Amino acid sequence: MVAPKTAACPVHSSFNPLSDNYLSDPYPTLSAVRDEVPVFFAPEVDMWVVTRYDDIDAIFRDPATFSASVGQRPVFPMSSEAQSILAKGFHAFPVMSDCDPPRHTRIRKHNMTGFSGRRIAKLEPKVLAKATQMFDGIRPGLVDLVDAVTYPLPAYMIFTFIGFPDEDMDTLKRWCGNRMLFSWGHPSPALQAEIATNMVHYWRYCENFVAERARSPQDDFTSDLIRIHQADPDSLSLHEITNIAYGLSFAGHETTTNFTSNAVHRLLTHREQWDAVVADQGLINNAIEETLRYDSSIIAWRRMATRPTTVGGVDIPGGAKLMLLLGAAGRDPGHFSAPEEFDIHRGDARRHLAFGKGIHYCIGAALARMEARIVLDLLATRAPEVRIVDDQEYTFPANISFRGPQQLWVQWPASDS
Numbered sequence: 001m002v003a004p005k006t007a008a009c010p011v012h013s014s015f016n017p018l019s020d021n022y023l024s025d026p027y028p029t030l031s032a033v034r035d036e037v038p039v040f041f042a043p044e045v046d047m048w049v050v051t052r053y054d055d056i057d058a059i060f061r062d063p064a065t066f067s068a069s070v071g072q073r074p075v076f077p078m079s080s081e082a083q084s085i086l087a088k089g090f091h092a093f094p095v096m097s098d099c100d101p102p103r104h105t106r107i108r109k110h111n112m113t114g115f116s117g118r119r120i121a122k123l124e125p126k127v128l129a130k131a132t133q134m135f136d137g138i139r140p141g142l143v144d145l146v147d148a149v150t151y152p153l154p155a156y157m158i159f160t161f162i163g164f165p166d167e168d169m170d171t172l173k174r175w176c177g178n179r180m181l182f183s184w185g186h187p188s189p190a191l192q193a194e195i196a197t198n199m200v201h202y203w204r205y206c207e208n209f210v211a212e213r214a215r216s217p218q219d220d221f222t223s224d225l226i227r228i229h230q231a232d233p234d235s236l237s238l239h240e241i242t243n244i245a246y247g248l249s250f251a252g253h254e255t256t257t258n259f260t261s262n263a264v265h266r267l268l269t270h271r272e273q274w275d276a277v278v279a280d281q282g283l284i285n286n287a288i289e290e291t292l293r294y295d296s297s298i299i300a301w302r303r304m305a306t307r308p309t310t311v312g313g314v315d316i317p318g319g320a321k322l323m324l325l326l327g328a329a330g331r332d333p334g335h336f337s338a339p340e341e342f343d344i345h346r347g348d349a350r351r352h353l354a355f356g357k358g359i360h361y362c363i364g365a366a367l368a369r370m371e372a373r374i375v376l377d378l379l380a381t382r383a384p385e386v387r388i389v390d391d392q393e394y395t396f397p398a399n400i401s402f403r404g405p406q407q408l409w410v411q412w413p414a415s416d417s
C-alpha cells in the first residue's frame with residue numbers, strides 16, 4: 001500500500017465503493033465528496049480518489065505522469081487458485097486501455113484503421129435488423145428490457161464487429177459473465193476460479209479465431225488487423241491481434257448494455273422527457289449525451305502516478321493508484337448548470353468525460369452512441385406507451401466502475417403503435 005504522505009490529504013475511511021449503499025445509488029456520495037475535497041485517500045480500495053472535473057480532465061491529458069497500466073488490474077489481490085488457472089492458459093498482455101505509449105500509440109493507430117467509418121456504417125443496418133427482431137419478439141405485459149434487448153444487442157454488435165460467428169454467441173456470452181467482477185470487484189475465491197476458467201476458455205477461443213482469420217481473412221474488423229499484420233508482421237503481431245479481439249469483446253459489451261439500460265431507465269422515470277422524445281425523436285442524440293453525463297455506465301476509471309506529483313493541490317506519491325470519479329465529474333457544478341437535474345434539453349451535456357479524453361479516448365464511442373440511438377428510436381416508435389414498473393428493486397453489479405441495472409422491468413403496451 002502506498003500510504004498518503006501529507007497531512008493535507010484527507011483520508012476517507014468510510015468511502016467504500018463496494019458497499020450496498022453506494023452500489024444502489026452512488027450519486028449522493030459522489031456529490032458529497034466532490035463538494036468537500038478534490039482528492040482524498042480511500043484505504044478500503046488503496047487508492048487516491050479524484051473527485052473534480054478539472055483534475056480528472058488534466059489527468060487524462062497527461063499520460064506521461066498518469067499511466068493507464070493499472071486500468072484492468074484486480075483491485076484486490078487475486079486468489080492463488082485463480083492465479084494458477086490463468087498461468088496455465090491465459091496469455092493476455094496490455095494493448096489498449098491499460099497500455100502506455102509507445103506500444104499503445106502503435107496499436108491504437110492500427111485499431112483506428114479497423115474502426116473505420118465504412119466498417120461502422122456496414123454494421124449499423126445489421127444492428128438495426130437485430131434490434132428490430134428483438135423488439136418483434138416482445139409480447140404485451142411485464143418485460144425485462146435488459147434480458148430482451150439491452151444485454152443481447154451489444155453482445156451481438158461487438159461480436160459481429162469482431163467477426164465471431166453467430167452460432168458461438170451464447171457460449172461467448174457465458175464466458176464473459178461476471179468478468180467485470182474479476183478486475184473491478186471483490187469476488188470470492190470460488191468465483192475468481194470460475195471467472196479465471198472462463199477467461200482461459202475465452203482466450204483460447206480468441207487465439208483459434210485469430211489463427212483461422214489469418215488463414216482465411218473475411219470482411220470484418222479482425223481481418224482488417226490481419227491484413228495489417230500480413231503487410232508488415234512487425235507492425236502488429238498475431239498475439240497482439242488476439243489481445244485486441246479479447247479486450248474488445250469485453251470493452252464493447254457490458255459498457256453498452258449498462259449504458260443503454262441507464263438511458264431507458266432515466267427517460268422512463270422522467271416521463272415528461274420520455275414524452276418529449278416520443279414527440280420529437282430528434283431529441284434522442286442529446287438524451288444520449290445527457291445520460292452519459294448524468295448516469296453513465298462507467299462511474300470510475302483508474303490511473304497510476306508515474307512520479308510524485310500534485311493533483312487538486314494535494315501531493316501524490318509516485319506509484320500511487322488513482323480512482324477518477326467520472327460519475328462525480330459529470331455532475332460537477334463548476335462545469336454544468338443545475339448538474340443534479342436530468343435534462344435532455346440542456347446545451348452543455350456533450351462536455352461530459354464519460355468516454356475519457358486524450359490518447360485513450362474511448363475507441364467505441366461511435367458504436368455505443370449508434371446502438372443506444374437505435375434502441376431509443378425503436379422503443380419510441382414501437383412502444384411510446386411503455387411504462388416503467390414503479391415499485392421494482394434495482395440491483396447493480398458489485399464493482400467499483402461499471403454501473404447499470406441488472407434488470408429493467410417495464411409494462412409493454414397491448415399493441416405496438
Ligand code: HEM
Nearest residue numbers: 096097251252255256259354355356357360362363364368
Ligand atoms: C457507453 C458505453 C461506453 C463507455 C461509457 C465507455 C467508456 C470508456 C472509457 C471511460 C474509457 C477510458 C478512457 C481513458 O482511459 O482515458 C474507454 C476506453 C476504451 N473503450 Fe470504451 N466505453 C463504452 C463503449 C465502448 C465500446 C462499444 C467499445 C468497443 C467497441 C469500447 C472500447 C474501448 C477501448 C478499446 C478503450 C481503450 C482505448 C485506448 O486505450 O486507446 N468502449 N471507454
